[in-house]
Amino acid sequence: MKRFGSSRLQLLGSAIFSEVGQWKRAAEAAGHDIIDLGIGSPDRPPSERVMESLASAARNPANYGYPTSEGTLAFRSAVARWYDFRFGVKLDPELEVTTLMGSQDGLAHLAMAIADPGDIAIVPDPGYPIYSASLVLAGVTPYLLPLRAENGFLPEFAEIPERTAASAKFILLNYPSNPLSAVADFGFYEELVDFAKRHGMLIVHDAAYSEMAYDGFRPRSVLEVPGAKEIAVEFHSLSKSFNMAGCRLAFLVGNKEAVGALRTLKSNIDYGVFAAVQEAGIAALDDQMAGSGWEVASVYERRRNIVVDGLREVGWNVPKPKATMFLWAPIPPGWTSRQISREILLSVGVVVIPGDAFGQQGQGFVRIALVQEEERLAEAVRRIGRFLHDRGVGASS
Structure with missing residues (x-):
């Protein structure tokens, strides 16, 4: 039987994204309320x-x-x-x-x-x-x-x-x-x-x-x-x-x-x-x-401050970026990007993306998308803080 799929398809995409999808389904099956900070899709409509x-x-x-x-x-x-x-x-x-x-x-x-x-x-x-x-x-x-x-x-x-x-x-x-x-x-x-x-x-x-x-x-x-x-x-x-x-x-x-x-x-x-x-x-x-006042930067700046300041308070020292809808967060010592992303999702229901989904140099980081309203982001920070506390994880450098 001939295979109907080209060999180049094996070189496309990242297996990590498929794995994150599996982790998410497992967390949902375990009864977690999922806060998805994975895919960078805007959560608000246009003007x-x-x-x-x-x-x-x-x-x-x-x-x-x-x-x-x-x-x-x-x-x-x-x-x-x-x-x-x-x-x-x-x-x-x-x-x-x-x-x-x-x-x-x-x-x-x-x-x-x-x-x-x-x-x-x-x-x-x-x-x-x-x-x-x-x-x-x-x-x-x-x-x-x-x-x-x-x-x-x-x-x-x-x-x-x-x-x-x-x-x-x-x-x-x-x-x-x-x-x-x-x-x-x-x-x-x-x-x-x-x-x-x-x-x-x-x-x-x-x-x-x-x-x-x-x-x-x-x-x-x-x-x-x-x-x-x-x-x-x-x-x-x-x-x-x-x-x-x-x-x-x-x-x-x-x-x-x-x-x-x-x-x-x-x-x-x-x-x-x-x-x-x-x-x-x-x-x-x-x-x-026309300077109509429509712009999204102020929305994401407030969200950035909530998450970065909150994570710092619970022991995760995350840099405060000057742009984008993402945080690129160095992970605490003793973990790989994939391990900590999986454990956060399965333990407290918060989705982040392992940094190695974006290349080998991404190992040691996770990407956090600021694509929820402020109350949900604050709740995500509380959950991550609980996760860190329960595992005795210290702040990253």
């Missing part, structure tokens, strides 16, 4: 204006034909206006912007569009799982770039072998970072652009969390660096910043050759995002540009 725009556009019969794979010119023009407003970067909506069904859609397909099987790409470790999965799909060889706490989870470019840097087709980075919650300043982007230009590689920057920053920090775009559009593209998503995760709307901007390559590939795969969703996206971007 009323965005929902009204979506509802109105959905009632328009003209929106029920096939959409164009690159997105409507109206949405791409709104993206260009937003980029100018937010970063001071000028974009040609015709050539330097393409619409995506979520940033994961673009991240999954970009390597196939810009690289050939056997090419090398530099990707972060730890990193969001689709980064490596996309290379498997494209037959591209990964060079895993270690990101370490002692360097603020920023890469050391000097550690990359010269031969690897010279042959790499692109380097993919993500700031503010999922899962690390690390941030980068403008000086880092200048260094990154210089490195990429010297080695003739494309920069692929995933900036999906640029609007979720705290304590006065304002994330920058790599495209703000003079000349960056010659060698860089950047992903953005409306999923997290505007609570539109279920709408599946994002975009890629920057170098027109790379944007065009992804657009060409996508035109052979699908017909793009429902036009009504793009109308809602225009409303979301216009809201921010």
Whole structure:
């Protein structure tokens, strides 16, 4: 009997995510009330204006034909206006912007569009799982770039072998970072652009969390660096910043050759995002540009403070990140990431994700998603505190 499943499927995804699902089912069967701080899916809806725009556009019969794979010119023009407003970067909506069904859609397909099987790409470790999965799909060889706490989870470019840097087709980075919650300043982007230009590689920057920053920090775009559009593209998503995760709307901007390559590939795969969703996206971007008061950062900043301050009080010293909806927490001594995640879930019903789900360098950490209301987060902290107390676990360094 022939097997109906390709060998590359064995290289996709993380077994840890499947294990976490099994632990969760076991905890539910044991009667636990589950507080899920695992998957980073927003728990609130978008603004009323965005929902009204979506509802109105959905009632328009003209929106029920096939959409164009690159997105409507109206949405791409709104993206260009937003980029100018937010970063001071000028974009040609015709050539330097393409619409995506979520940033994961673009991240999954970009390597196939810009690289050939056997090419090398530099990707972060730890990193969001689709980064490596996309290379498997494209037959591209990964060079895993270690990101370490002692360097603020920023890469050391000097550690990359010269031969690897010279042959790499692109380097993919993500700031503010999922899962690390690390941030980068403008000086880092200048260094990154210089490195990429010297080695003739494309920069692929995933900036999906640029609007979720705290304590006065304002994330920058790599495209703000003079000349960056010659060698860089950047992903953005409306999923997290505007609570539109279920709408599946994002975009890629920057170098027109790379944007065009992804657009060409996508035109052979699908017909793009429902036009009504793009109308809602225009409303979301216009809201921010108009200063309507709609923003999610303050919500997650309060949640961050509740969880970080609470965990510190119960003996778990967790860094306070400047951005994203995640905490990247170093685990107490004597545990592995998988062990402590499993025991917390089975003992007190709180889901966190083992850090090694995101790469070998993630061992020794767990990711905590701030995707519950404040009362539930406070309850999660109390439960984790009870777990630590019962096991005599001390604070991590």
